[in-house]
Amino acid sequence: MAISHLHCLQSVRVAFPCRPSVSNNYYYGRDNFTRKCSSLVYASTNNLNRDLHLQSKVETVLDSVKWDDRGLAVAIAQNVDTGAILMQGFANREAVATTVSSRKATFYSRSRSMLWTKGETSNNFINVHDIFLDCDRDSIIYLGKPDGPTCHTGSETCYYTPVFDLLENQQDKEDKLALTTLYSLESTIAQRKGELEVPQSGKPSWTRRLLLDEKLLCSKIREEADELCRTLEDNEDKPRAASEMADVLYHAMVLLALKDVKMEEVLDILRCRFSQSGIEEKRSRNSQA
């Protein structure tokens, strides 16, 4: 692994950085010998020692990974805010080392027998905030923030083929992303919003009523927040608190749909506010002032 892979490592250590810079192509080149040499010529002895120390540490971590007989481990890229599994590939030592230094999810292509950084063609990089190994040390999570759709098809993630739908001959339907509960709910609300112009017979759904009546929606949000508070004030039981929180979340998400705000944007804000220890409270206090 080239030393040049490592000299930004110190700055890497922010577990959940906010809005990481997108354009950092310096570290992707496979032929960075010239850059390495020139950077080393000008590097101070301290920097050089630091680089060597870091390189040694990275090598130790890489030594601890149980690479398979092809020198590979499974690498899964996951959206740090939504939890969506974006894609899965394989990584060798160099791919992980490159990901550590560049903070762009990098894999080893088995078909092309070469490294590849997701986004090097599409510019839809996955900006890696943290990397996790599993208990057996043969599986890796790149936890990061994608710059755009991850799949080469333009889909947000590569997982959009639901097996149970295939078994029900629903393969002609639109692709369905593998959504977890919060985003499945968000998707349902968005669907209802998209149907607002379509006349409907019978009693309108509750979501439809909320979407059509802002006054009703806002009164419900205030009411549910009040009921959540009363679970604490009146010492109500846990299931009641969970249920009231579910009400708050659902009604607030209907409002977000009307404002065209995604939960991912909300979580992005929360990550930026709370991810850096110590800064959390100060920012929050300032915002209360």
Next chain:
Amino acid sequence: MAISHLHCLQSVRVAFPCRPSVSNNYYYGRDNFTRKCSSLVYASTNNLNRDLHLQSKVETVLDSVKWDDRGLAVAIAQNVDTGAILMQGFANREAVATTVSSRKATFYSRSRSMLWTKGETSNNFINVHDIFLDCDRDSIIYLGKPDGPTCHTGSETCYYTPVFDLLENQQDKEDKLALTTLYSLESTIAQRKGELEVPQSGKPSWTRRLLLDEKLLCSKIREEADELCRTLEDNEDKPRAASEMADVLYHAMVLLALKDVKMEEVLDILRCRFSQSGIEEKRSRNSQA
């Protein structure tokens, strides 16, 4: 693949069932020939035809998977509510077919050269609600709800070794799960709650103040909910709405911490309420009555 794998397939088709039954060991046995025969003897012709039809469909889906030279594909188990990646293994045709029929995440153990259902020893099954294939059809997500900790170490997931911490010689610290933003925030709030008994010098953090002062907390929740509503009523911009939602979520999560309620429990409720099309609105309307 045994036909007996398939005869519960019709009931499988609820994309996000609520609280699936835990004890369904019938389909795990590798030697179910006798059961298969006896069930077939009593099966009606209709059932038999349906089973054969389903078997044929499953075979078609399995044919579409790009199995590697060992007949395997990567299989990733993900928590349907939290999005946490629980574990990663490999699956062959039989493992996927068994997962489809039993709804328990089933893998192929490369070391033991046999099928294994996660939980068959520990009882911590992963109840699979949906299965997704990726764009290349060589990677699989088992989206499900775990009965308990997934890792053999007792950890909630197998991914608790953060590489950047290792590089900073923090490997002596407690294991750190690969948490996405919402659960990272939940973990931070829980940590603050755990520190309440510890005397602190200087100005207390905002989270600490909220945890210690229920009146302040509830007034903040009501205030933030009101401010979220006003982004709609006063036609404020999107970033403002996202920011107010972040405030609502954070303050409500502090209340949940005081009530010992996990976000996962809230999402479980939301999934049960909203996952089944049509039932969504009715339940919600009933609860408004």
